[in-house]
Amino acid sequence: MLTLQCPYCGVEAEETELHAEGEAHLKRFGPGSSDDDFEGYLFMRENPKGVHFERWRHSNGCGKFFHAARCTMTLEVFGTYSAQTLEPPQEIKDKISAKYPGWTWREFA
Amino acid sequence: MRRYSAFAIAREAARYHTGWERAWRSPEPKKKYDVIIVGAGGHGLATAFYLGKNFGITNVAIIEKGWLGGGNTGRNTTIIRSNYLQDPSAALYEKARSLYETMSQDLNYNVMFSPRGVIMLAQTQHEVRGYQRTAHANALQGVKTEFIGPERVKELVPIINIDGPRYPVLGGLWQERGGTGRHDAVAWGYARACSDMGMDIIQKCEVIGVRSEGGMVKGVDTTKGPIDCDKLGLVVAGNSGALADMAGFRLPMESVALQALVSEPIKPCMDVVVMANTVHGYMSQSDKGEMVIGGGTDGFNNYTQRGSFHHIEETVRALCETFPMVSRLKMLRQWGGIVDVTGDRSPVIGKTPLGNCFINAGWGTGGFKAIPGGGWATAELIAKGEPGPLSAEFGMERFIEGRFIDESVAAGVAH
Amino acid sequence: MSTRLASGGRLLNKGKQLKFSFNGKQFTGYEGDSLASALLANDQMMIGRSFKYHRPRGVVASGSEEPNGLVNLGEGGKFEPNQRVTTTELFDGLTCTSQNHWPSLEFDIGAINNHMTRFFPAGFYYKTFMFPRFAWKHVFEPIVRQSAGLGKAPQDRDADTYEHFYAFVDVVVIGGGIAGLQAAKAAGASGAKVLLMEQTPHWGGRAPVDGGEVDGKPVAEYIDGLVAELQAMDNVTMRNRMMGAGVYDHGYVLGYERVNDHTPMNTGPRHRLWRIRTKQIITATGAIERPLSFAGNDIPGVVLASAVRDYAVDYGVSVGDRTVVVTNNDDAYRTAIALKKAGLEVPVILDARASGGGSLADEAKALGIRVENGKGIAKVKGGKRVTGVVVCAQAGQGAMLEEIKCDAVAMSGGWSPVVHLWSHCGGKLIWDDAQAHFRPDAARPPKGANGEGFVIPAGSANGPLELAGVVADANAAGVAAAKAVGQDSSVAAPAVAEAAEAAMEPVWLMPQGAGPELRIKAWLDYQNDVKVSDVRLAAQEGYESVEHTKRYTTLGMATDQGKLSNINGLATLAGQLNAPIPEVGTTTFRPPYTPISMGSIAGEARDAVFQPLRRTPIHAYHEDEKAFFEPVGHWRRPYCFPKAGESHADAVKREINQTRNSVGLLDASTLGKIIVKGPDAGKFLDMMYTNMMSTLKPGKCRYGLMCNENGFLIDDGVVARIDEDTFLCHTTTGGAERIHGWMEDWLQCEWWDWKVYTANVTEQYAQIAVVGPNARKVIEKLGGEMDVSKEGLAFMEWKDGKIGEFDARAYRISFSGELSYEIAVPASQGRAFWDALMEAGAEFGIMPYGTEGLHVMRAEKGFIMIGDETDGTVIPQDLNMQWAISKKKEDFLGKRAQLRPFMASDDRWKLAGFETVDGSVIPDGAYIVGTGVNANGQRNVQGRVTSTYYSPTLDRGIAMGLIDGGMKRLGDVVEFNKVDGSTVKAKVVDPVFYDKDGEKQNV
């Protein structure tokens, strides 16, 4: 039973106010992209044991989508942040580094 | 292997059962095997068993990081059915179901396959049409199912409320030869048979690396040292992503928690398995008398084997509505398992980007019922190096081609 | 015999006598009794039968760990099986019956299993019952099932109600014994918001029974003071009859409050399930005494020593007249002393420790009790009740030293902390050699959202078993919890005085060298009939992991979840494997701590509020007209409006004929309506839809298709352009929230620089389709300013204005092929508008039609329906809808996916119409059979039906479906399968069956 703070309305929302929306920072591939890129975008997932970045929506709340950085092994939350970004904020990356030095996730570290 | 029988029990009773031998050996790993299977769950053990039985390949190690059968094999709600819609699924699950019919005799281990029948309730017009479609498909697939009316449902399940004010029961898809089995026994029975064929089941041995050369698999590194092999099978539900990562490729899968619960045991009151997909709940009664109840998956990646309580709430709510007597029972125990879910909710049995490395994964919520079929198909794949007809459609290439096997279409869910 | 004592019973109100019945026998007890104490007071020692061997079972404990004392409680809608007598408070009029026997508790046929014990060892059913093959299901399994199970299945609908409650606090303290109280005080003194819960009706736990002095006062007095102090603190809430049922991630606690179990005649909920979010949890859950494993340790009358003491002190009940005490620790001496002081006989204390006990032993000896060190019980004599014990040396193999007559045995094998709640969310355990138990490992707590530990064990739940240690530990836990939530507490632990105890010595089998004939009678799990011999057998056969052993033997799987048996079983397994106990490991603890009612989990969600039922503004009309409803999402839409004596099929036919020939009304309010506005709205909709929407002119409507990124059709509907930068998008009934979320997803997460706002205005409007050749006349009759003539409002146009006195927006669109207006009015005026239309249309015989009429009419016109023609695997191209896919656009959602090899290939099944050769209706879901079989032996198929109806308009069966080759197959006759194995022949035709040229809608 997770709680995540919605970065838009500030509510410490419990899971039943939220909706999980899958892996974060997917780069969309449209017409003109290769089959591999397109398959990667639609289906291939990091699915890590450990640090993960994902999308959520405060669906029973302010309705905004946001990002969360979370550990899939401990459910520790490193932070939530705006949906309108292509990468996690440095502050959250630092927080993760303090706990898991040398972590990587896709192109982030 | 000393055979199990009533006579053997009587013989042993006289000497206080001191003469029973180990069900399986507990060997140290050899340097090299023809085939290594990673994962001693139902699918892994079944794969090894059919490698031996169907292809005579017995120089096999089954490597398990925990205890055999300790993953999803021992955590599911033990439902066995094959009333799937799409041809490839129906073929695979019906193969599995038919193997369950004779499994106790084949393994000389009573897995308590109980073909008590499975009903999937239709509670909306849309579900009625969906299940009628499945019944028509099944008729051509050689899967015996039947769409039955509400009166017949009530006859089969006296404790059901077919006149619920919100979702009256409009009928159901009935598979008479579906049912349940004793999940632990399936793993134990296969393990005993594999061990008897000379295969090594190596428990408490974690794979920490996959070794390859020139794009071909060479072996694995484990907590008990390196072990070489010609062929490698990854059969590790809930950990497929981690193993794939070691082998150097990604999977079209995510791992999420799936939960189940049981009530306290009561005297027999329900003799079939009932699945109610509109309200999201399914229930059967175990031989011990517990009502075994399953629900839905969490929406987020999770490896903790702990799901979110609101799914339990949703499931119990649905079952209290469908079976009013449930309200006065008590929840004895809830638990979770980690399932790998693919992009089309159907499993993957196929080759991987690494040569001679094969994978059986992505069963989502439907792994237990498929164990013998999945093992059969995976053994064929590993032995021949190419998929046979049972697994032909289940390769990962389907995600590139857009050739999906989508079972959710007939109002069904892949439990 | 067990009986009520003249003295004792600190929890009783002897001024209030209560009547109750057991198996029809009328008994009396007192207010304050548990059902267990009241039964014992009436000499009802035997309460039920065990699971497998149907052995007689009596109460063995006094609290929630009780495995044996289970009854069917209550009757009718208040019946409940498997109620523990030890946690059931007695109330006047309580009725209960014993379980798991036939025909009676005293004489049970099933007890024959008992004599076959040797033939039913652990796992025996895995080794037999395999032949003949059908026999498991039809012969053996029914026998196993009949003999298994415990209580009866409830029959009636639950007569009680339940509810949930959300609470948010800083610190939850679970357990209201002296540790919980002390911890709550220490935490509460900091000002932190504390919720203290206790599962029983009483505060203080077992400390008052065990004695000792705290802060210079008798412990009972100290507890009264603590309770008063806590009650006076505004920031502390105390709830009894509330169990900490489970600890979940991120500080989520389930509190199971039994509000009215003890007052079943009260109004209000029976149970309330609290869903608590807290920063810290203190588990002051105490410890549970372990049985000793000796032969016959399950015979009624063999009771935990602490429970014997509880019954005497708390309830004034003696378990027996002559009680033999057997122990491996000092605590059991308290029982002997209490019994002696109550005037009961204690013929001997058998202390397995060669060196014997400490000061409590001296006290016992001083009272004249015989104490035998280094001795144990070889076996207990008796069947349905203890009659004596055979004494032996603990060190030997059980040779009889003497036989002592008694009617009760009080046993103690040491104490195990209740670590369940610590463990639920991942807290790890550590083995304590001195106490021979697992206790929480403070270094490895369960961790919360911030990565820090959020559970602190306190008191005996953390290992300390003596009063001083318990109080000090609990106080420290309270201070630590306060600190963890950012508060300061300076409460110090009070001074404690108590008897010094000698060290316990682990005893896992009594006597130590017991042979197989004794081990087969030494019970570990009383309810599930698991014996020492079973665990040894499991290990011998290779079931070496705890999980294997547990599952192979069913140890710890009973309704008590192994509270008494886990450690003893584990130690037995370790002994057999010759491994240290901590290496063998422990099993995983799962919520709930003790079973909780399903009703409480479901909460208020039953009957009318089982799920939200969405109602349109016109819903009441449909109900008044006795519409036959079908659920569509959470809506219920009228399927048809049958008149008295009319079948549904007849009603549908009548509704269609009326609509096609004159005029009908459809409540279309459920259709989704989403406003999309902004300078980039057109560009955005060009991405969302396969069609080009940006070119739509204000005032016009366009039918559009939406696909997901995987290329599959997910929704359709009419888009109206309101003005230059505003569009109104209609979605399917089930699609409004989904599609609105989908739009927001893309706007918030992908194209966040595009200037577009959306608003879901689905429920702002009641939308009514006025359909049929007389539709215009009906609208015109209402008057108002709106020109709805052919020219004034052309096909695929919309307009705002007054119709009658209603503020209306009319869309000239048609899903039936008839002249048709969909008119939206504010929802608050919806019912009035509907009534006005009905009145105006009376002269034309106007009547409502339902969803089935809608479906049939659209099928007659060859219009596709999302959910029928589509099922999540269909792309627009499959439905010959290339006309709706813009070729000019570089991109739209789903476009890339539709370029993949299998999507672009020609061998996909495509839409066509079908007419049966004999005019009959193709069955729903039928497939078009092909020739031969595939590699898996399945019959080849070449298509399937997607919509099939009897068409009243054409008086024949019509259908749409997907077929290999699609419209290229025009004129072919194909065969659809039926479930009986036969087929029905049908001709491939154009899917537009009615008014192919569209003349009827364009008038």
Added chain:
Amino acid sequence: MSKAVSALEGASFEGFAKVEETGLRGMITVRGDLDSKEMAEAVKAVNGAEMPAVRKIVHGEGGSVAWMSPDELLVVCAYEEADAKVAAMTEALAGQHALVVKVSDARAVFRISGEAAREVIAKLAPVDMSPAAFPAGEFRRSRVAQVAAAFWLNEDGSFEMICFRSVAQYVFDLLSISSERGGEVGFLN
């Protein structure tokens, strides 16, 4: 307009708290840049209310304004005044990228009053309803049981709750069941 009726036509229930459907209410969804001068002026001009802070509701002479999300407000006013206010706000925001739309008829409004009103809501919504956490002026969007809802606390101690019109009966039933006598909790007051 005379024919307009609210979803439950003023239904009420009295248990340990009182639950009433308050009848028709004007409501306007406003989306746009909440930080802009134009938006602040539009709100002030139309309702006489200040711009609400995050998760707050502000009451003015012409009605109330609630913070819905970083780019959305809800204006609450008399039912009859909604059209005029929509027009006025649309005009005030002309030239801005904004959306102003009437949603009065899409909603139902309930008042929950009485000393234990907080506990009625706490049975249904996963929200801390304690006086310290939920003061007057707080505006919370959440769920009640299985549907979305928003509620706020008035100065007089009563709560008002908004839900979609289609689930008005469901929400009314939930509130009624939750305020039935015998179900007092005694935790929040």
